[in-house]
Amino acid sequence: MNQETNQKMALAADSSSTREKIKELIYATCLFQDDLDWNAWLNLCAEDFEYAIRAYSPEIQSDMTYISGNRDYLAKLTEMLPKHNSDTSPLKRHGVVYRVDIADDGKSAAAVTSFTVFQTQLDGINSHVDAGESRLFLVGRYNDRFLIDGDEIKFSEREVRLDTRRLDKGSHWPI
Amino acid sequence: MNQETNQKMALAADSSSTREKIKELIYATCLFQDDLDWNAWLNLCAEDFEYAIRAYSPEIQSDMTYISGNRDYLAKLTEMLPKHNSDTSPLKRHGVVYRVDIADDGKSAAAVTSFTVFQTQLDGINSHVDAGESRLFLVGRYNDRFLIDGDEIKFSEREVRLDTRRLDKGSHWPI
Amino acid sequence: MNQETNQKMALAADSSSTREKIKELIYATCLFQDDLDWNAWLNLCAEDFEYAIRAYSPEIQSDMTYISGNRDYLAKLTEMLPKHNSDTSPLKRHGVVYRVDIADDGKSAAAVTSFTVFQTQLDGINSHVDAGESRLFLVGRYNDRFLIDGDEIKFSEREVRLDTRRLDKGSHWPI
Amino acid sequence: MSSRNHAQWTATPNLQPGEWVDSRIYSDHHIFEEELEKIWKKTWIPVCHESELNNAYDFRTMTIAREPVIVVRGKDLKVRAFLNVCPHRGNMIERRPAGSFKRGTPSGTPKTMTCMFHAWQFDMKGRCVNITRREEGYQDRLCTADVGLRELKCEVWFGGFVWVSLDDDIGMTVEEFAAGSLDCLAPSLNEEPLEVFHYHKAIIPCNYKLWHDTNCEFYHDFLHYHNRITGFNDAYFARKNSGFKNGHINVGSFEVQYDQYEGFESREALSFPHLPPNHWYMIDMFPGVNFNLRGSALRCDLMTPLGPDRVMIEFRGLGLASDTPAERQTRIDHHNSIWGPFGRNLHEDLLAVTAQGACMHSSAEKRTILHGRHENETIHDENGMRHYYEEWGRWLDRSPGNPDMNFAAHKMQSVADNAQRASAGM
Amino acid sequence: MSSRNHAQWTATPNLQPGEWVDSRIYSDHHIFEEELEKIWKKTWIPVCHESELNNAYDFRTMTIAREPVIVVRGKDLKVRAFLNVCPHRGNMIERRPAGSFKRGTPSGTPKTMTCMFHAWQFDMKGRCVNITRREEGYQDRLCTADVGLRELKCEVWFGGFVWVSLDDDIGMTVEEFAAGSLDCLAPSLNEEPLEVFHYHKAIIPCNYKLWHDTNCEFYHDFLHYHNRITGFNDAYFARKNSGFKNGHINVGSFEVQYDQYEGFESREALSFPHLPPNHWYMIDMFPGVNFNLRGSALRCDLMTPLGPDRVMIEFRGLGLASDTPAERQTRIDHHNSIWGPFGRNLHEDLLAVTAQGACMHSSAEKRTILHGRHENETIHDENGMRHYYEEWGRWLDRSPGNPDMNFAAHKMQSVADNAQRASAGM
Amino acid sequence: MSSRNHAQWTATPNLQPGEWVDSRIYSDHHIFEEELEKIWKKTWIPVCHESELNNAYDFRTMTIAREPVIVVRGKDLKVRAFLNVCPHRGNMIERRPAGSFKRGTPSGTPKTMTCMFHAWQFDMKGRCVNITRREEGYQDRLCTADVGLRELKCEVWFGGFVWVSLDDDIGMTVEEFAAGSLDCLAPSLNEEPLEVFHYHKAIIPCNYKLWHDTNCEFYHDFLHYHNRITGFNDAYFARKNSGFKNGHINVGSFEVQYDQYEGFESREALSFPHLPPNHWYMIDMFPGVNFNLRGSALRCDLMTPLGPDRVMIEFRGLGLASDTPAERQTRIDHHNSIWGPFGRNLHEDLLAVTAQGACMHSSAEKRTILHGRHENETIHDENGMRHYYEEWGRWLDRSPGNPDMNFAAHKMQSVADNAQRASAGM
Ligand code: FES
Ligand code: FES
Ligand code: FES
Numbered sequence A, B, C: 001m002n003q004e005t006n007q008k009m010a011l012a013a014d015s016s017s018t019r020e021k022i023k024e025l026i027y028a029t030c031l032f033q034d035d036l037d038w039n040a041w042l043n044l045c046a047e048d049f050e051y052a053i054r055a056y057s058p059e060i061q062s063d064m065t066y067i068s069g070n071r072d073y074l075a076k077l078t079e080m081l082p083k084h085n086s087d088t089s090p091l092k093r094h095g096v097v098y099r100v101d102i103a104d105d106g107k108s109a110a111a112v113t114s115f116t117v118f119q120t121q122l123d124g125i126n127s128h129v130d131a132g133e134s135r136l137f138l139v140g141r142y143n144d145r146f147l148i149d150g151d152e153i154k155f156s157e158r159e160v161r162l163d164t165r166r167l168d169k170g171s172h173w174p175i
Numbered sequence D, E, F: 001m002s003s004r005n006h007a008q009w010t011a012t013p014n015l016q017p018g019e020w021v022d023s024r025i026y027s028d029h030h031i032f033e034e035e036l037e038k039i040w041k042k043t044w045i046p047v048c049h050e051s052e053l054n055n056a057y058d059f060r061t062m063t064i065a066r067e068p069v070i071v072v073r074g075k076d077l078k079v080r081a082f083l084n085v086c087p088h089r090g091n092m093i094e095r096r097p098a099g100s101f102k103r104g105t106p107s108g109t110p111k112t113m114t115c116m117f118h119a120w121q122f123d124m125k126g127r128c129v130n131i132t133r134r135e136e137g138y139q140d141r142l143c144t145a146d147v148g149l150r151e152l153k154c155e156v157w158f159g160g161f162v163w164v165s166l167d168d169d170i171g172m173t174v175e176e177f178a179a180g181s182l183d184c185l186a187p188s189l190n191e192e193p194l195e196v197f198h199y200h201k202a203i204i205p206c207n208y209k210l211w212h213d214t215n216c217e218f219y220h221d222f223l224h225y226h227n228r229i230t231g232f233n234d235a236y237f238a239r240k241n242s243g244f245k246n247g248h249i250n251v252g253s254f255e256v257q258y259d260q261y262e263g264f265e266s267r268e269a270l271s272f273p274h275l276p277p278n279h280w281y282m283i284d285m286f287p288g289v290n291f292n293l294r295g296s297a298l299r300c301d302l303m304t305p306l307g308p309d310r311v312m313i314e315f316r317g318l319g320l321a322s323d324t325p326a327e328r329q330t331r332i333d334h335h336n337s338i339w340g341p342f343g344r345n346l347h348e349d350l351l352a353v354t355a356q357g358a359c360m361h362s363s364a365e366k367r368t369i370l371h372g373r374h375e376n377e378t379i380h381d382e383n384g385m386r387h388y389y390e391e392w393g394r395w396l397d398r399s400p401g402n403p404d405m406n407f408a409a410h411k412m413q414s415v416a417d418n419a420q421r422a423s424a425g426m
């Protein structure tokens, strides 16, 4: 095993471990958000993290933004949740990271995750009959971007791109 | 590439391969259980493996155990299935391992898997009309624990934590 | 760290990277097929790639093939789609690679992926009311085979094995 | 011995009236609506257990015959029930299944029920304590005294179950309604406080009475490998199945051989107070409630009819409030092994009524359902069902054997038929 | 030439009675229930193929007009049909779609049908062979001879299809019912045993007759790129569309140019017996069955109406039982290319009737549906549908053009209208 | 001050007739069908906005009262509406929600609407321009002139909304129908072209009128933390709620303090033309339309009743067509913060009507719904709803307070009651 091979292996291992870390980060957001731990979620995001939920409408034949904001905005929004009346039926994000692309300079990356969100009814309708029933809520993709700074990787951007556009009551929670 | 780097790489590779093996083990349980190969499933479990299905009930505001038992109990239960009348509509467990934590001493690990279970109707209702239709059956998480002994990794514990509490006919099968 | 360890590590890393590449290939087909990019999909397949959708029918107690063909056949079929009237409601394949087995000679591999397909209604029914609603469409597995030629890995076979047999309108699109 | 043609299949069975029912009582839309009005809105329902609302300001919500109900425990610790409907514009006041009003809600202050819509508030006695901007909007035309909640009759009875009736004029207590049917278990349940440890729900595509029938008879032991292996002996078959006023029944006890089922164990160590080891009592109350005590664990089924071919069943498991954690876990295991959603018997029972329901969906042909076994009123007798449907016929004023006929005609018919059969030597 | 206002749109079409129908026949709840009673419960239905129950004790289950049916092959290899309903308490006896009674079930012994609920047992001739604890529970009041299954008329006919009727008094054989409509394919299907290789189902939100219409006419070739490219020539348009007694029709054959569609191939090598190469016959039987032979593969559609705007269609594909595996695979490929759930034509057909159904859901406005093409009774003529609805009107005693009118009035009206039009020189 | 029993709960409220409605108007099946026939098929509906079909040959599809509708822009750029139903066999002509006929379709040539089933074709004026194989099939019996599409009344009015009516004889323009209710926003909307930037739909299990009620009153400010924090001051409560002919209402404006809600900002910079900074107008049109302008973004809700306890609401957001991308993004953000599917208010509103609907499902008991607040016709007055239900009663000829009574009787009753109360000094 010569020096060059050694270096190539090291680099490959490096990029493969970055790739794994990125997947873990994405999956961590699913867990944190499912558990309504908004702070833990936002702590995985860079200061100037930008979040948006978007969908293409075949009705108006145009791309739409359903909500957007930076980390600060999301922090405020989630802090104020207790002041609002919400459907608190738990959501479970079920994502699979389909693709991770690390920039040539190793300083940023992008990832595509296919997800579904299931909602288990709690207090959104007639709880005596409906609570405890799980339903498909959303289908879409996460298009994420990352900043890589040595060992530290943070989300710089998340676009939630929804297929589902029958949103019914919608939600107070970031997806 | 010095000795130290080499060692760090070896350790990292080791832990990353343990991580991969754990994911593979979890996915293997999904395949085995989907295929009703209960023995193959239980062979992945340690002698004193403990299994439980649990859920929190917002109705009685308390944690519940829906079934629990050790490997032996599960072996007996699954062996006796042919003596029982069951809905044999096939289930497909759709899990994504979200998190693997290996203990510092490398002797045990824990993993969190988000799952959905889909049921394709067979003989549970009016098969002429319903058989072949797939429906969402359960949403939840696997909280698994593992024993690591050198190359050998075994399940020491599985908690199936359900969101879904409208269980309708329920099931004779471990989830 | 001796020479032998070094070699073992290199081999392990190799097989683990092949494994990763195979997963990425499978996930790439999900993305390409979701996006109706049939060419990009078929470019991941070997010349003599064989594709089939199969299911077991408990009604006629026999295995069935619902469609089958080689790469060429699929290319023709997908090219001719614009001449056909189709339900163009977007599908999202949600797959998790459960198992990758690399042949001992390292020249081929097999993989099992558990998948669900969700359909977001567009033009298949009464679009005013239904468009934008997501529904479970199919549950099944991909049984894939691969040819490995040095760095190049290609699909040699895909069997889509469906649990779902209530297919309603069916589809003009390969799953 | 042969198969039957249509005429033979649809002929009146050669049994006594009352020994069969017409399947339309399980499937007809009109009869179903009548049952809600004439039975379910006129009876006592054990909607939950007091341990589900232990503290002042705790609440539980549910529905009876589709009407939203809330049960709350007052500052005075008394449990009261109300329609969970706001007097202003009919909103459901509380959406959660359970919780506490001790803390405030986004639109409301602590210790009150607040309708989130326009924030009208009510105290634990159902009195309206605040109308937002009342003076501005209602001047002297409407005051809080006019818009209290609708209070419902409510009793805590029989081991701490909370019973509610939608009928102000029901004219009997729960005890009177039970008419002695609860007595066999009362000592075991009233000795010390109970606690719910299990709750799950099933929505099944069958009529609620099919579930009640299954609970009322043990002839379906053949469905359960567990019952056959742990039960079948002389004592088992000698258990009495007794009817009580108002359509209730009891099934007497015997000693179950739990250890005959591989992996299961004796329940002796954790028997409920005053219950002999491994004994098993069952009470089926009209119109759709079941109490079932198998040694160490009490089960209660409550049916909520959702349609002629749709029922929600809520399953509760209860132990003693004084249980140690280890005792509790054992009770839970005992409960689950047979009765849990992943247990051996419950799945089989639900499977059977689903299949039965698939033949008695709301547009199915009329069929004859036999309830004609006589076995000295022991557990394979079908007297439990005959007793139930006699009561059912009375409440609806319909004949269960021919719901197009009224109940009096049915009784006379029975008498006449019997006389005729007797004189014909049948 | 212009668009139309409401009055023009709803005016009676300037066509002969019988050349249009009222859309309410596709959407009205009451008419739908009447169809089940007066048509579907009174006719022969090919519920499955004999190859689905090859051996003694094999069974298949299904429903006809919502009634559960089981077909079993006896020890004597004869195929018999029964209601899949237990005479005891109406449970569905067998829940599986298919299987064998050779092995026992959890609640039953081998070679019998066992109702899992209380384990009553029946033999393959529908005779009750065991009532559990009969003596204890029924004494001399009920014996097995009283409680046989309800047997249904059953014939194996036309290439091995299993035909069942719920009507004991149907008064005609399948052959008589078919009235010659099956003759065109009989030589091809009866020469040697067939085998089902394909089964799938679709539940479509449209009336079953919309699917039957589509099967009855080829005018919708414009929907199918495959048909246009492989079919349109003089021979194609010359195919005859012929009516038979009882509402059935045939579509005559011609030679399809399969190789005109890229990727498809000639089916010559695997033609069914006695069928000229690449030829294509179609039979549409009243009230909702289709047989379709395209060279190498036979398709059969069976409709099960689920509601006025909901139909289940079961699609079967058949080859010869003697096929080698390679031959079979080729037949399967041929079948799938057009007719499979991922094939070119089936998806288009189902898409079209779904869209049609969306305009004729159960609360839609009444519209006029035109069946007025006359093209010498060739395949773009709409005579197939006219023939069908004439029969339909007779069975229901309703006019298809105005279902509020009875059939006789409709016929007289037609004659009168014709006379009037003729005298008016229209 | 106390809770109430059944008699008290169901007593007629001590308010003036018109100050309450009977909950059955929100739940009765029969009333619902009547509403579709007598109201929804007889009125003007703003089905979409002209910016959704900008170019010649662009189209949009939708339904009104379950009838499929298509709106197309002609070569002459005029917008026309038709039933989206084929005159041949009733297929839905176009399945897509939107698109262009400029390009051909698999079964059709460019610049025509083609029914994919048998490829009949229509131009943008609804004229039939091609019947496939017409001569062969219809000879001289049917020609394209006979089978044009059903054209519907259609106007582009009020900032570019496209209004359609199913009633040829509606006898009034949109302007006349609006009866001045649109005037308050007309200057802001008609100054320059608007553009839709937001569309989403909700299907909610409640009656459509419950959503309209919510849009008609601001008393539910208590539901919205955002409203309480940004609104409550004297100017807020002084906003006028004014009725117009035909059941429409307006809510007057004031200056919202957006920056009081953490994270939100003033909308001053992007005010719609002629609108004072941060002002807010609302128009509720009978029977189920809402226009809502909050400074920088216009929202429009269109209801499509799907059943007595089911409504689809389409939400649109609009800005100025001349917006720069940055301006547009700001408008979108403003719109979303409150009104988007993930915004603060919309979720709360939908949650409330869902809960209200759960108490007024189609089999719920009759209740009294109070609309009795009088606050000088300002925003916490409930005069908006009183105004609406007066109109509703007129169209259906039913009393909203007792739908078993006709409207005239209701009016007389009101007068009599008032007189009686007055004389009784109530
Ligand atoms: S509906 Fe309860 S406060 Fe208005
Ligand atoms: S219902 Fe079949 S044996 Fe009782
Ligand atoms: S239905 Fe439109 S062309 Fe036939």
Ligand SMILES: [Fe+3]
Pocket (backbone or CB within 6 Å): D214, D220, D224, D345, D349
């Ligand atoms: Fe049981």
Ligand SMILES: [Fe+3]
Pocket (backbone or CB within 6 Å): E214, E220, E224, E345, E349
């Ligand atoms: Fe076709």
Ligand SMILES: [Fe+3]
Pocket (backbone or CB within 6 Å): F214, F220, F224, F345, F349
């Ligand atoms: Fe609001």
